[in-house]
Amino acid sequence: MLTRYREDAPKKPVNCSMNSDLVARAKAMGINVSAAAEAGLLTAIEQAERRRIQEETDALMKFWNEHRAQFGTPADEYCEI
Template identity: 40%
Template sequence: MQASKSIKATRKPTNLSLDSALLKEAKALGINVSRSAEAGISEAVKRHKRQRWLKENEGALASSNAYVEANGLPLAQYRQF
């Protein structure tokens, strides 16, 4: 997300259906609803991508973990901690 903050992203008007009481409270508190919604969606996208990556790479991760369990860490003899 750091890159998106430094580059001005093109914004697109979008209609959302929100709980009216929550929207009223957010506005009363001076919360920028558009930016807050964008931050929430950004976080949801990040979590979804992470879960998808973990699922797609599940076999490779399991294989790597099994190797380390059976053989130890490669180059472990050179670790200083």
């Protein structure tokens, strides 16, 4: 898990619209809709963080590869690549 958050943070009331059929089915099955929504939000945040980290890593690797192609590295004189 990438996301760190305070699990003991106070709850904040929010208004959101959800598919009424899904809400009714969840309640009929005894699913805590708030907890399920919170878990889904955490999953979405983690996915966004992973995408952001991957984009940053891709940009860094592109820069490094271009820099290495243009200037080489100190190790180049000691090994063949």
